[in-house]
Amino acid sequence: MSADRRDNEPLDTQSLDIALVSEHASPLAALGGVDAGGQNVFVAALATGLGRRGHRVRVYTRLDDESLPEQVEAAPGVTVVHVPAGPAEQLPKDELAPHMDEFARWMSAQWRRDGVPDLVHAHFWMSGMAATTAAEAARIPAVQTFHALGSVKRRHQGLADTSPADRLGIEARLVGQNELVLATCRDEVDELMGLGADPDRIRIVPCGVDAGAFAPPVDAGPRRAAGDPVRLVALGRMVERKGVDVVVRALAQVPRACLTVAGGPDRAVLNEDPEARRLLALAEEYGVADRLTLTGRVGRDEAARLLASADIVTCTPWYEPFGIVPLEAMACGRPVVGSAVGGLLDSIDDGTTGLLVPPRDVDATATAIRRLTEDPELAACMGRAGRERVQRLFSWERVAELTEKAYREALAGYGQTHPSRPEATRRLLAEHREELDRALTTLEDDAELLDRWGRRLSELLAGGGRVLAAGNGGSAAEAQHFTAELVGRFQGERRPLAAVCLSAETSSLTAIVNDYGADEVFARQVQAHGRPGDVLVLLSTSGSSPNVLEAARRARQAGILVWALTGPGPNPLADLADEAVCVPGRSTSVVQEAHLVLLHALCAVMDEGFNRCQPGPATVPGTHRTDREDTP
Numbered sequence: 001m002s003a004d005r006r007d008n009e010p011l012d013t014q015s016l017d018i019a020l021v022s023e024h025a026s027p028l029a030a031l032g033g034v035d036a037g038g039q040n041v042f043v044a045a046l047a048t049g050l051g052r053r054g055h056r057v058r059v060y061t062r063l064d065d066e067s068l069p070e071q072v073e074a075a076p077g078v079t080v081v082h083v084p085a086g087p088a089e090q091l092p093k094d095e096l097a098p099h100m101d102e103f104a105r106w107m108s109a110q111w112r113r114d115g116v117p118d119l120v121h122a123h124f125w126m127s128g129m130a131a132t133t134a135a136e137a138a139r140i141p142a143v144q145t146f147h148a149l150g151s152v153k154r155r156h157q158g159l160a161d162t163s164p165a166d167r168l169g170i171e172a173r174l175v176g177q178n179e180l181v182l183a184t185c186r187d188e189v190d191e192l193m194g195l196g197a198d199p200d201r202i203r204i205v206p207c208g209v210d211a212g213a214f215a216p217p218v219d220a221g222p223r224r225a226a227g228d229p230v231r232l233v234a235l236g237r238m239v240e241r242k243g244v245d246v247v248v249r250a251l252a253q254v255p256r257a258c259l260t261v262a263g264g265p266d267r268a269v270l271n272e273d274p275e276a277r278r279l280l281a282l283a284e285e286y287g288v289a290d291r292l293t294l295t296g297r298v299g300r301d302e303a304a305r306l307l308a309s310a311d312i313v314t315c316t317p318w319y320e321p322f323g324i325v326p327l328e329a330m331a332c333g334r335p336v337v338g339s340a341v342g343g344l345l346d347s348i349d350d351g352t353t354g355l356l357v358p359p360r361d362v363d364a365t366a367t368a369i370r371r372l373t374e375d376p377e378l379a380a381c382m383g384r385a386g387r388e389r390v391q392r393l394f395s396w397e398r399v400a401e402l403t404e405k406a407y408r409e410a411l412a413g414y415g416q417t418h419p420s421r422p423e424a425t426r427r428l429l430a431e432h433r434e435e436l437d438r439a440l441t442t443l444e445d446d447a448e449l450l451d452r453w454g455r456r457l458s459e460l461l462a463g464g465g466r467v468l469a470a471g472n473g474g475s476a477a478e479a480q481h482f483t484a485e486l487v488g489r490f491q492g493e494r495r496p497l498a499a500v501c502l503s504a505e506t507s508s509l510t511a512i513v514n515d516y517g518a519d520e521v522f523a524r525q526v527q528a529h530g531r532p533g534d535v536l537v538l539l540s541t542s543g544s545s546p547n548v549l550e551a552a553r554r555a556r557q558a559g560i561l562v563w564a565l566t567g568p569g570p571n572p573l574a575d576l577a578d579e580a581v582c583v584p585g586r587s588t589s590v591v592q593e594a595h596l597v598l599l600h601a602l603c604a605v606m607d608e609g610f611n612r613c614q615p616g617p618a619t620v621p622g623t624h625r626t627d628r629e630d631t632p
C-alpha cells in the first residue's frame, strides 16, 4: 500500500509494505541453512526481523534457476519473489549489471499488479540500479545498503578487481539518488562522503549476529591447563586480503600457540587452492607448519563450534567493509585480535572485547596475541564483555529496529520533497495564488490611471469612437475577451459599443501573414480600422513581440492612442505606448490573469461613465436576454 493512500495513518506507527532488492543474494539460501554469503544472511535476517515487527516484506532476487517458483512464502510476512532478468541460471556477479533494467521493469509491473510498496531498500550496487529506477517510476523513496563499495575494493585490489568499469560511477550516482544510504559502520560513512554523500542522508545500521547459534560452549569448565597450547582460530574465505598470513608469521613469535584456519574450498581440494598453498609454504618457511591446521569449508554449526573452542579468534584482514566473524567470535564469548580497519573499528571495543592492531603488522599482531595468552583472566573478561556487547548492539532485532527507524525517516523526508499528487497540486495553486495576490496588490497603484482610461473610453465610445485590441496567444484571448465585453455587455444593459479584436480576424490575419509577413498582422488592421482619437489596447507579457510593437508605431502615426498592458517593465512596448500598466509578475500566466482583472476593472469604470453620459436601457432593436449578466 503506498503512502499516498494512507494519509490519515500516523507515519511513525503504521505497518509498512517494504520491497527489499537483493539481486544476486537470495535470502532463501540462508533461510534454508545452506552455506550462504554475508549478504544472503543479512537480507534473510533483516526480512525476517521486519516481518516479525508486523511489516509486509517482499524480497526481490534474480531467478537463477528455472525450476524456482515465482514466489515463496519464506517466513511470516516475508515473500521471496524470483525476478526473471537475464538467463535463468547462475551467473557471475560481475555479469549481472546489464540485466538490471529488465529487473526494474519486471518489478515495476509486479508492483502495479500486486501493490506498490511504501519504499524499496536495495542491497549491493546493482540492486540499487534496479531499485532506484523502479522507485522513481512508482514515486516511492529508495534506501540503499552497499555492503561493499567499489571504490574501497579498487583501492585495495587494484588490477585484481574484476568489477565492471562503471561500478564506481554508478555507486556515486546512487549515493545522490537514494533518500537515505545505510552504512554498516563509521568507516563506511567516511567512504560514502568521499563519494559525495550528504552526511545528513546517511544512517548507520550495522550487521547483526545470531547469538543463539553462536554461543559460548555449554560446558564452561576449565578451558585450558597451564602449558596447553593456545588455540587460535581464523575463519573466512581463503583469499589473500583476509590477511591470515599475518597470523601465520606471528606464530613464530608466540611459541605456545597453534592456529586453525577454517574456510575456503572443500577439504578434499584444499591443496589445489593457491592461497591455502601459500599459507602452508609460509608456515614451512617460518618453522610453524606443525602448528597450522587448515580445515577447508565448514558449515555454520561447525563454524560456531570452532569459534567457541578458540582461546583467541584472529581476524586480520587488509580491509573489511564490515566483517561478520568478529561478531560471531564475540557472540561465542571469545576475545578477538583484529585489524583496525572498516567495521572492526566499530564491532571490537579495543581493550574491552579484544585488541585492535594495525593491518598487516606481524609484530603488533604477535604482541596482542601474547598479551592475551599471558593473561587468561583478561582474555576471559574480554570474552564475556564481547558477548554482552553483541547482544546489546548487534542483535538482528536491533538491526531490524534501526532499519525500520531509517525507513520512517526516509518516508518523512521523501514526503517533504515529493508530496503526493493532490498535495503537489494544492501547493502549486497556493503558490500561484500568492504570486497573483502580489501582482494584483501592486495594481492598486494604477487605480488613478485606470480610472482615467475608463472615463476616456466612455467618452470615446459614446461619441462614436472605436476601441481596437490585440495580442498574441493567451493575450489574444484576453484582447478578444475585452472587445466582447464592449460589443456584448459587461454587467448591466447598454447599447453595443464599437470594439474590434484584431487578433480574432482569422482571414485577415492569415492573409496578412501570408502576403506581408508576421510583423504586419496587427499594424495593417490598425491602419484599416483605426481613426484619429481611437484607442488601441495592446497586450504583451514580454512587451517585446515585434507584431505588437509594429502595431503601436502604426497607431501613433495615425493619431490613435496606444495603451499597453505588459509584464514587468521597462520593456519596448511600454516605451512606445502613450501609457502602460506593467504587471510585476514572474510568470506569464500571472501577468495574463492580472491583465484580465485590469480589463474587467476598465470595463466597470467605462460602463459606469457611459451610463452617466447615456443613461437608460439599450436602445437597439432586437431580442435581448436580461436574465444573464455577463455573457463572455
Ligand SMILES: O=C(CO)[C@@H](O)[C@H](O)[C@H](O)[C@H](O)COP(=O)(O)O
Pocket: 472, 473, 474, 475, 476, 539, 540, 541, 542, 543, 544, 545, 548, 588, 589, 592
Ligand atoms: O498563454 C500563453 C502562455 O501562458 C501563450 O500562449 C503566450 O501568450 C504566447 O506564447 C505569446 O506568443 C506570448 O507573447 P507575448 O505575451 O510575449 O507578446
Ligand SMILES: [Zn+2]
Pocket: 474, 588, 589, 592
Ligand atoms: Zn496563458
